[in-house]
Amino acid sequence: MSHQQPVQFEQGKYVGKKVQEHTFGHIITSETCFTQGMSSEWHYHANPHFSHILSGGSKENRSRCTEVQGAGAGLYYHPGVAHQNVDYRPGTRIFNLELGDDFFRTFGISAPSSALMFEQQHTLNTQGLLQIMREHYLHDSESGLALEQLCLQLITAHQQQERVFPEWAEKIKEVLHDQWNQPLSLEMLAAQLDLHPVSISRSFARYFGCSAGDYLRKIKIEKALPLIRAGQQRLTAIAYECGFTDQAHFTRTFRHITGMLPKAYKSL
Incomplete structure (x- = not known):
């Protein structure tokens, strides 16, 4: 310092x-x-x-x-x-x-x-x-x-x-952030963490405040934010790069998570 x-x-x-x-x-x-x-x-x-x-x-x-x-x-x-x-x-x-x-x-x-x-x-x-x-x-x-x-x-x-963040929750957080662009399922997550899928399903929202699917959506939106602010790509290209099926899927998810449309965020 x-x-x-x-x-x-x-x-x-x-x-x-x-x-x-x-x-x-x-x-x-x-x-x-x-x-x-x-x-x-x-x-x-x-x-x-x-x-x-x-x-x-x-x-x-x-x-x-x-x-x-x-x-x-x-x-x-x-x-x-x-x-x-x-x-x-x-x-x-x-x-x-x-x-x-x-x-x-x-x-x-x-x-x-x-x-x-x-x-x-x-x-x-x-x-x-x-x-x-x-x-x-x-x-x-x-x-x-x-x-x-x-x-x-x-x-x-x-x-x-x-x-109250247990060790398994920290591990699943790492997996979701590291493998956000890969197909994931409860069975796959449970196998990586040596846990029962029901245990993850029952407890995930308690520690993350949302479902595993919504947490993964949040990660993808976080990835998209710098790309939107950069203004160098169309929203369709950003949608594909961040793991969404198309621009409509991206737009719906963005609004669900942030309360506004991608274009509204871009215009701020």
Whole structure:
């Protein structure tokens, strides 16, 4: 890590220029934009916050690693964990979700652990972050209520996994992420994990918050997001590349998972 002492970013402060911000109780949503080539100081955030990169990206230095983060990526920042962003790309725009302390006190929950910040096989975008982002841009009289529910779903999904995620669930997660583009069945998964298919069927939703089929759909949508943001392929080509039978299948699944159509997401 740099010798520079990291600074704390208080509530509502981010790297970059805020071009839009909405506050719903203890929930703050915003969009920020960045100058090409700019770099931040080492810093950490006072509150938990999530980001979705709409365009551009940067290189992020952390104590454990350095990552290149591009359009379509979903990110989590744990309070107090220092990082630095450098070499912002042209036209970088980022959606931010920040949750104040009173949000967690009100609902009797805690923030996801810092481990999520370094998790490579996550589905943050499709576990609710994109639906939250949709509400930010929709911004109508129902958005406050919708955001509370969506933020609770996003947080509690990770709380459940952190509390009681057994070894077999971690293994099946690895298999689904590694073999997402191959034909899978309960029988095949059970054979790889030395479990009975009924055990997987009965317990999967308890740990993942959805069926195995829906989790696989989320993985495929996560794969599609950077391709949509890149804007270099037609949706039909993206659909085939990400394992969907055709564009109609892709569009239905995208809407089912995110609450919006691929073209609506692309236009944000």
